[in-house]
Amino acid sequence: MTIETSVQFLRVAIVGGGPGGLATAIALSKIPNVEVKIYEQVSILREVGAGISIGQNTWNVLELLGVADTLTSGHVIDVHMNLNGKTGEELHRQVKPGDFKRPQIRTQRTKLQSALLEHVPAGIIELSKKLVRMEDKGREGVELHFKDGTVSTADLVVGADGIRSVVRDTAWPDYEIKFTGTTVWRALLPWDDVVKRDPRFATTAWWHGPTTHVWLSAVGEGLGEIAARNWQDPATHSANKVSWGVPVSNAYVESQFEEYLPQIRDVLSWVKEGDWREFAAFAGPELAQLTAWDDKVVLVGDASHALSGAFGSGAGFAMEDGWVLAQALRYYRNDVHRALSLFGRIRLPYYARMYAHLADQATHRTERLRALGDTPSYDDRVRVKIITDGGSDMSWIYKNDIGRVWEETISTL
Ligand SMILES: Cc1cc2nc3c(=O)[nH]c(=O)nc-3n(C[C@H](O)[C@H](O)[C@H](O)COP(=O)(O)OP(=O)(O)OC[C@H]3O[C@@H](n4cnc5c(N)ncnc54)[C@H](O)[C@@H]3O)c2cc1C
Structure with missing residues (x-):
């Protein structure tokens, strides 16, 4: 001092x-x-x-x-993509400007x-x-x-x-603070085999379902990250306030993403048993x-x-x-x-x-969801969800x- x-x-x-x-x-x-x-x-x-x-x-x-x-x-992110997790359709791609001192x-x-x-x-x-x-x-x-x-x-x-x-x-x-309905599961794993399974996994991307997504990104030093999330209506689902970084089983995480492409499900299953951590997302109002x-x-x-x-x-x-x-x-x-x-x-x-x-x-x-009518298709719900x-x-x-x-x-x- x-x-x-x-x-x-x-x-x-x-x-x-x-x-x-x-x-x-x-x-x-x-x-x-x-x-x-x-x-x-x-x-x-x-x-x-x-x-x-x-x-x-x-x-x-x-x-x-x-x-x-x-x-x-760290892994430089020069492009990121949003894709449909069930069909693999690319919905949005953003190329990051390369003119910064630090990317x-x-x-x-x-x-x-x-x-x-x-x-x-x-x-x-x-x-x-x-x-x-x-x-x-x-x-x-x-x-x-x-x-x-x-x-x-x-x-x-x-x-x-x-x-x-x-x-x-x-x-x-x-x-x-209240449960937002979102639960996130995160893990790190060696990335070379992941990219061999599907070359698109070399690009940082969100793979979406209507109320879920799986984020895949390299993080440097040969490792990559999976952050998978699910949203359930908080009016009918609750979560423990202390559920932050708690271990969960592979079977439980994989069961949330059963409709996803086989290569995504493979990657989820490659996480070492015991490595998944669950985070229940809470949020609270603005403070004056x-x-x-x-x-x-x-x-x-x-x-x-x-x-x-x-x-x-x-x-x-x-x-x-x-x-x-x-x-x-x-x-x-x-x-x-x-x-x-x-x-x-x-x-x-x-x-x-x-x-x-x-x-x-x-x-x-x-509003965008309402505009789709009473029985929107899976793919339409995914499209509406993407924030560009x-x-x-x-x-x-x-x-x-x-x-x-x-x-x-x-x-x-
Ligand atoms: C799923 C998810 C993804 C995210 N991704 C990103 C991202 O990519 N980039 C980004 O910038 N941010 C990201 N964030 C947000 C980021 O993690 C947090 O905003 C950030 O960690 C907040 O820092 P903090 O120091 O305020 O709190 P925290 O990181 O939560 O640190 C709080 C510290 O306080 C300690 N503590 C708590 N209670 C007590 C107590 N009673 N007595 C003593 N110590 C205590 C804790 O042990 C902890 O070390 C993400 C968050 C989530 C949930």
């Missing part, structure tokens, strides 16, 4: 060591008079899940954090985590620290109580504890404020916007949050009230735009340059 006598001293407790927590710690460790701790519930930092996409927006924030050059593993990649989640960890200063991560409750101690700060019986106190708690956030549940007791308890608590990442993987860029959003939070504290010399107000001013409208976009998309899809980029400019997400957003905002202050 660097010390500057004219800057307020701040004890910051980050709860959660995912991309949001690690990025926040890296960014905060570069500003004076901030003592940072990360409290993470697991005993060994090991990412669950399989792959992760790193697009332009995520590269931008990784550059600002000084981490971009450390992330060297979009799909990498293993563990590679992103290792790259971030290399930049987290030594000694600030405390493992096996599961937060169970917090207490507002007024001017003394916030008391954090952990499952192992220990207690620590901080001036500012950063809730980076993901979509099932205990920090959010404590400081926003009325907030609720990202801070609570008189600016002693702030949320970043999935805890702050429970969008459940929508946009496939949540790690990027989480890291942008952490970087902006640190810049705002630096700008206002650790005056949390002014800094958190600036943080909210930048991040709240961004998340509001995402929620609005998803609501629009849902309406649009329902046509008509909707998504550069505000996938090309977001958080450094520029920051500069533009402070130029108006």
Whole structure:
């Protein structure tokens, strides 16, 4: 920690060591008079899940954090396709522009985590620290109580504890997340044999049924990823809130995709028994404020916007949050009230735009489905489901340059 006598001293407790927590710690460790701790519930930092996409927006924030050059593993995605999983018909193909300094990649989640960890200063991560409750101690700060019986106190708690956030549940007791109906099964497997089975598997692609899809993509280092998902009406199906990264059997996963092409079913069956992990997707409404308890608590990442993987860029959003939070504290010399107000001013409208976009998309899809009449065919339902980029400019997400957003905002202050 660097010390500057004219800057307020701040004890910051980050709860959660995912991309949001690690990025926040890296960014905060570069500003004076901030003592940072990360409290993470697991005993060994090991990412669950399989792959992760790193697009332009995520590269931008990784550059600002000084981490971009450390992330060297990944498969470049220059084309992606959408196909009918039953017939193999190609429905949409997008060629990615090749003019970026860093192309979009799909990498293993563990590679992103290792790259971030290399930049987290030594000694600030405390493992096996599961937060169970917090207490507002007024001017003394916030008391954090952990499952192992220990207690620590901080001036500012950063809730980076993901979509099932205990920090959010404590400081926003009325907030609720609900099962979206989507269940995702993910696994990694050696990719050479997969591509031999069907050369189209060399291209990153979604293979669709009307309410399911199988995503296949190389992730680098000879490995590939399968992320298969199924949607069931949440009005009639429920899921356990803790169902996140739990092992499931091959037979169970394969039974969801029986109508798919034989080569896709083969690939599903090649996953080693015990390697499939199930993720039940939960989502929650937009928050009106990202801070609570008189600016002693702030949320970043999935805890702050429970969008459940929508946009496939949540790690990027989480890291942008952490970087902006640190810049705002630096700008206002650790005056949390002014800094958190600036943080909210930048991040709240961004998340509001995402929620609005998803609501629009849902309406649009329902209308298109209704237009097919009472008994749409399998293939028509698949066609309606495909989201193409046509008509909707998504550069505000996938090309977001958080450094520029920051500069533009402070130029108006
Ligand atoms: C199916 C799916 C696919 C996705 N694909 C992509 C993608 O391609 N690209 C992308 O950028 N994003 C993707 N995302 C989103 C991305 O995974 C998340 O948005 C991102 O991991 C959020 O980071 P985070 O740090 O906010 O939370 P998390 O990654 O959830 O990390 C939270 C951390 O907090 C810890 N924790 C939780 N509770 C406690 C507690 N009580 N005490 C202490 N520690 C605690 C957890 O152990 C964990 O380490 C996907 C998400 C899903 C569901």
